[in-house]
Amino acid sequence: MGGRNSGKRSVGNLLLGKEEFVTRERTSCSRRLGVVAGRRLAVVDTPGWWCDFSAQDTSQLVKREIANSVSLCSPGPHVFLITIKASSGFSEKRRRAVEEHVALLGERVWSHCMVVFISAYRSEHTEFLRTGGEALRWLSKKCSHRCHHVISSNDTEGPELLEKIQKVVKESGHRVFEMQEHILKAISEEKRRAEVEAQKRFVRMKKHRSLMRERLRPVTDVRIVLVGAKGSGKTSTLNTILNSKINHPTRRTAQCMVGRGAVFGRQVTVVDTPGWWRNYYSDESPVFDRRQLLLSLSLCPPGPHVFLLVIRVDRAFTETYRRAAQEHLQLISEHIWSRVIVLFTFGDWLGGTTTEQCIESEGEPLQWLVERCDNRYHVLNNKTKGDGFQVRELIGKIEEMLAGFDAEQHCEIERKGMAQLQRKMIREEQKAKKRLMRKEKQRQIAKSQLETLNPLHELRIVLLGSWKTGKSSCGDTILGRECFHTGTETTSCSENRVKISGKTVAVLDTPGCFSVTSDLLEASCASWLSM
Ligand SMILES: Nc1nc2c(ncn2[C@@H]2O[C@H](COP(=O)(O)OP(=O)(O)OP(=O)(O)O)[C@@H](O)[C@H]2O)c(=O)[nH]1
Ligand SMILES: [Mg+2]
Structure with a gap:
């Protein structure tokens, strides 16, 4: 167990003495068996959590898989290895993330836990122990000081780690960690339910799409507005759709921004907007950001065809986030929902899991949102853009949505209100400039006075x-x-x-x-x- 990229795979490979774990496990457990030094060994790799996330922010799918790991080494695992990468440091936040995620298996699990620190070289480990402080001491104590240090590049570390594990297992009287049968049963039933529901959702979506395709009218000009929480991947999505690098996605988008380009024979306009805090309702968002949301409509005249509600597929989606999304969207229009498609980003995280499985596992708030959008959703991988297939599919889904409208295909802008808003914003900009000038003047005066003071x-x-x-x-x-x-x-x-x-x-x-x-x-x- 451990955070993402904390070295779980390499520890598994060290133990088994060969490259058994090849692909990163993001959403499901994987088990490998081996015989090492005459011992039969079962190693289960679990999906990792974001090191700085609390368990509340980890998707239900990942949390369920972590608990499910127990059923993959029947009658139960002897030991849980908590992997910590020395180069990443171990802050209080990370300690809390470990505590909360391990606790998903119940308090008793701690008596089976052992910490494995992974470093690239020995001095890195020494430095890590020196700076780790209170957080590290807490973890070590919680695991009754069962800790081991490995150098990831050194193949000979495996047998030593295995010896240590064997010692720990012997000391505990070969006890295994057992989970109550009814809990394991509930986990596997929930997994099966999610799979069945996911299949149903997929079929429903496909059926609706083929119906819409019969009514498809050619669209030469597609206008898109991207909306969503901060950091959900809106700017990256703009870059993916237009195959460009218009804005650097590590910078926060503070104002609306427009990008244009030719995409699969259509002229596509994409408006990027500032995001809201995931847990802020609309009245808690700054007035400036709320106005930007409204202003986005005027940046793709005569009005947008579609609003893509951008959501990270790799994070939990709670009732608070749902309400925040609902309220912010409804600032634009009460009737917006017929033009919204849920766009999941971080598709690279999904691995072999389908979008539908994520939706069905995550729970009601996300399902509500997808239903509100008439089961319209799409997933994008903004990291590995590939040959454009995912964008072609997205454009296809937008056109199918538009086929459902009888008359006007784009969202009408309320011209009088928009003109008023624009005038107001110009006035405020002028006032802001004046304030800045006043402040500069004050500073100049203060600076000149400073020279005369001691x-x-x-x-x-x-x-x-x-x-x-x-x-x-x-x-x-x-x-x-x-x-x-x-x-x-x-x-x-x-x-x-x-x-x-x-x-x-x-x-x-x-x-x-x-x-x-x-x-x-x-x-x-x-x-x-x-x-
Ligand atoms: N792995 C992965 N990372 C992504 C993906 N999409 C976005 N990111 C990363 O997520 C971070 C935030 O992405 P942005 O595109 O800036 O998000 P945003 O919604 O524009 O953020 P704000 O402008 O602050 O609201 C960046 O580090 C991106 O590289 C994706 O599909 N996969
Ligand atoms: Mg942005």
């Missing part, structure tokens, strides 16, 4: 703000190093100081879970008042 030898800064606004991270950024505890709630004030350009800069980080009052200010600065 130089400061120490600068003290207090960070205030509500819960999870990024105070501790700001502190780290200001001081240029990781001084504060980020990622966990700050419960008491803490101060760090660093010399920057000959000046001491002191930053005081404060807890943010209560509102800022003058009492708090006094308390948090008490240590400084005497300075």
